[in-house]
Amino acid sequence: MPYIQIREGLPGIRGLFAFRPETAQPLSELAELLLHQPGTLTPGERELIATYVSSRNDCYYCQTAHGAIAAHHLGGHEDTVQAVKRDFERADISGKLKALLAIAGKVQSGGKNVQPEDIARARQEGATDLEIHDTVLIAAAFCMYNRYVDGLATWSPTDPEGFRERAAKVASDGYLGVLGYIHAAHAGP
Amino acid sequence: MPHIALPEGVPGILGPMAFRPETAKPLNELAETLLRGPSTLSPGERELIAAYVSSRNDCLFCQSIHGAVAAYHFDGNEQLVLDVKRSAERAPVSDKLKALLAIAGEVQHRGKHVTAGEIERARQAGATDLEIHDTVLIAAAFCMYNRYVDGLGTWAPREPEAYREPAATLAREGYVASVR
Numbered sequence: 290m291p292y293i294q295i296r297e298g299l300p301g302i303r304g305l306f307a308f309r310p311e312t313a314q315p316l317s318e319l320a321e322l323l324l325h326q327p328g329t330l331t332p333g334e335r336e337l338i339a340t341y342v343s344s345r346n347d348c349y350y351c352q353t354a355h356g357a358i359a360a361h362h363l364g365g366h367e368d369t370v371q372a373v374k375r376d377f378e379r380a381d382i383s384g385k386l387k388a389l390l391a392i393a394g395k396v397q398s399g400g401k402n403v404q405p406e407d408i409a410r411a412r413q414e415g416a417t418d419l420e421i422h423d424t425v426l427i428a429a430a431f432c433m434y435n436r437y438v439d440g441l442a443t444w445s446p447t448d449p450e451g452f453r454e455r456a457a458k459v460a461s462d463g464y465l466g467v468l469g470y471i472h473a474a475h476a477g478p
Numbered sequence: 479m480p481h482i483a484l485p486e487g488v489p490g491i492l493g494p495m496a497f498r499p500e501t502a503k504p505l506n507e508l509a510e511t512l513l514r515g516p517s518t519l520s521p522g523e524r525e526l527i528a529a530y531v532s533s534r535n536d537c538l539f540c541q542s543i544h545g546a547v548a549a550y551h552f553d554g555n556e557q558l559v560l561d562v563k564r565s566a567e568r569a570p571v572s573d574k575l576k577a578l579l580a581i582a583g584e585v586q587h588r589g590k591h592v593t594a595g596e597i598e599r600a601r602q603a604g605a606t607d608l609e610i611h612d613t614v615l616i617a618a619a620f621c622m623y624n625r626y627v628d629g630l631g632t633w634a635p636r637e638p639e640a641y642r643e644p645a646a647t648l649a650r651e652g653y654v655a656s657v658r
Contacts, residue, residue, distance in 0.1 A: 292592070292594070292597045292610065293607040293608075293610055293611050294607055305611070308607075308611060309608070309611055309612075309615075311511050311515060312508060312511055312512065312615060314504075314507070315503075315504035315505070315507040315508040315511065316504070316508065318503070318504040318507075319501060319504040319505065319508070322500055322501055322504070323501065326500075346588070346589070347588075347590065348589065392629075395629070396625050396629040397625075399535070399536075399625070399628070400535070400537065400624055400625035400626070400627065400628025400629035400630075401536065401628045401629075403481065403628075403629045403630075403631065405481070405631075408481045408482075418482040418483055418497075419498070421481065421482050421630075422482055422494065422497060422498055422630065423498075425625070425626060425629040425630055426494075426498075426501060426626055428625065428629070429621075429622040429623075429624075429625035429626040429629060430622050432618075432621045432622055432625055433618040433619050433621055433622035434618075435589055435618075436585050436588070436589040436614070436617065436618035436621055437589070437614060437615055437618040438589065439588070439589025439590045439592075440581075440584070440585040440589035440590075440592045440614040440617070440618060441589075441592075441610075441611065441614050442592070
């Protein structure tokens with residue numbers, strides 16, 4: 290049971306967004322910019338970084354939700370998501386994404402753990418400053434989202450089909466749709 | 479030296495924020511709402527939570543600037559900030575703030591480390607659901623800001639004096655207005 294009284298039936302971070310719309314706004318905008326807006330990293334690649342960090346933080350809701358969105362972007366390849374979580378160095382992904390995932394893993398364990406050689410490896414694989422910046426911020430942001438979701442003991446569904454359906458919607462519409470829903474609920478009866 | 483080409487001469491998070499203004503906007507709005515928005519916790523109390531978490535994450539820039547903002551709100555009491563960083567339980571702060579700092583410390587470590595017992599302690603000390611929510615989100619957010627600042631290898635002044643004036647500006651004008 291969640292530690293605070295949030296509206297029933299809304300899992301994970303969505304219940305927290307409904308509880309506190311003022312903070313839901315910047316939190317959703319940040320996710321939209323980092324994961325959904327056009328960039329030189331594909332949405333699938335960025336969702337894989339988010340999933341990998343959430344998996345390392347052992348956040349069930351975030352790793353399942355973003356894993357499903359990543360798989361959707363990757364043409365339904367849930368096995369790629371599992372392979373990245375298990376051992377990304379051996380997964381069927383680009384050398385650049387492997388180098389960025391290595392940086393994300395360092396950020397997850399502590400910002401100072403990122404070493405110049407981690408950055409050099411990413412550059413050799415063709416990563417730009419902006420891609421390195423966004424990788425660090427995605428990893429850092431999921432160290433926040435994961436702690437927010439688990440620190441308040443939110444509830445998560447376990448049915449993979451439900452996650453797939455929601456993933457398809459987020460993959461096409463992005464992360465701001467939830468805000469309209471929350472504001473409508475607050476304005477309601 | 480920073481890991482990517484950031485504008486020179488700007489310390490800590492200001493470099494990455496100038497590098498990527500698009501993400502700076504929600505990052506500053508989140509800080510503004512959490513640390514300065516309407517709340518039953520005072521801005522000083524919320525800045526102490528931010529400084530405490532940043533200290534536990536060993537982030538020099540964040541613990542220095544938010545420690546200085548906290549001290550500003552507590553009439554310049556820099557010793558109070560040092561006391562909280564050294565031991566929240568023994569610091570001269572309210573029982574409610576001690577209980578909230580204990581929750582923040584667990585969040586810093588890992589979200590799942592927060593126990594029902596710690597939540598109960600905060601409630602007994604008078605904390606509301608919203609105060610508990612905001613404490614968890616402040617702690618979680620600083621686990622992000624700290625990693626952002628250190629993960630890109632940004633530079634930060636060592637001398638505490640360097641933070642006093644910027645802290646006073648932040649305390650007066652806030653995170654959205656003064657960083658723009």
